[in-house]
Amino acid sequence: MIRNGKDSYGLVAIALHWAIALLIISQLVMGTVMVRLANQRLAFDLIQWHKSFGLLTLALVMIRLGWRLANPLPSYPATVSDVETRLARGMHRLLYALMFVLPLSGWALVSVSVLAIPTLAFYLFLVPHLPLGVSEGAEQFWIAVHRQLGYVMMAAVAIHALAALRHHFLLKNGLLVRMLLPSRFREGGSRNSDGA
Numbered sequence: 001m002i003r004n005g006k007d008s009y010g011l012v013a014i015a016l017h018w019a020i021a022l023l024i025i026s027q028l029v030m031g032t033v034m035v036r037l038a039n040q041r042l043a044f045d046l047i048q049w050h051k052s053f054g055l056l057t058l059a060l061v062m063i064r065l066g067w068r069l070a071n072p073l074p075s076y077p078a079t080v081s082d083v084e085t086r087l088a089r090g091m092h093r094l095l096y097a098l099m100f101v102l103p104l105s106g107w108a109l110v111s112v113s114v115l116a117i118p119t120l121a122f123y124l125f126l127v128p129h130l131p132l133g134v135s136e137g138a139e140q141f142w143i144a145v146h147r148q149l150g151y152v153m154m155a156a157v158a159i160h161a162l163a164a165l166r167h168h169f170l171l172k173n174g175l176l177v178r179m180l181l182p183s184r185f186r187e188g189g190s191r192n193s194d195g196a
């Protein structure tokens with residue numbers, strides 16, 4: 001139940017999937033709103049929270065990748081074609097890549113900023129800047145990279161979520177439910193199928 005089985009996700013993979021999904025979607029919304037605010041004081045405060053939650057997301061993603069590599073990858077039911085399996089796996093790899101490079105590009109942009117504003121994560125501890133050259137040009141470059149990666153993430157998440165909803169409502173093959181509940185809590189679930 002804790003670990004993945006050959007055809008089911010375990011509790012840890014499920015909890016990390018939804019916690020990180022919630023964080024990333026909130027970050028996309030917060031980022032988009034905060035850079036367009038007229039109130040500079042509020043924008044500054046939101047950017048501090050955005051940096052803190054972004055670094056927390058990066059830490060959780062590292063734990064998730066470790067867990068993912070230490071667990072079996074659940075296989076798809078026979079009704080899912082080879083092409084669709086390859087597309088889904090490709091999309092998951094893209095999402096993993098974005099989950100790393102998006103927060104890293106944010107960390108890079110604050111590290112090269114000429115304003116040199118410290119990152120005090122959750123107002124608790126100082127996060128060091130990345131060892132990158134500080135300049136106006138570098139800051140503009142990393143801001144553009146961070147923004148474009150944000151757009152790619154929005155598109156990838158939308159396609160991924162629509163695919164999940166298609167499997168649930170049109171194909172009715174239980175793929176969404178297995179990312180919501182470990183097999184023991186599902187109808188017809190057994191101890192053996194999730195390796196518990």
Ligand code: HEM
Pocket residue numbers: 023024027028029030031032035047050051052053054055057102103104105106107109110119143146147150153
């Ligand atoms: C899951 C992680 C993250 C997501 C999804 C995310 C997303 C975004 C988005 C969508 C924007 C608005 C871009 C625009 O429309 O111009 C933004 C801006 C920004 N992000 Fe992130 N971000 C993440 C992590 C981070 C991290 C870890 C940092 C720094 C430690 C950071 C620092 C910033 C800053 C400073 C801005 C404002 C840039 C400007 O001045 O235009 N972000 N982010």
Ligand code: HEM
Pocket residue numbers: 013017020021022024025068088092093095096099157160161162164165175176177179
């Ligand atoms: C920022 C948002 C999201 C990210 C980054 C994300 C990422 C991922 C990744 C990387 C996987 C592969 C499994 C793994 O290795 O952990 C996955 C699986 C899955 N996700 Fe998401 N996800 C997000 C949001 C959503 C949403 C909103 C839904 C539902 C509407 C969803 C439904 C699923 C399902 C059903 C699976 C299992 C697919 C399978 O059985 O292979 N995800 N997700």
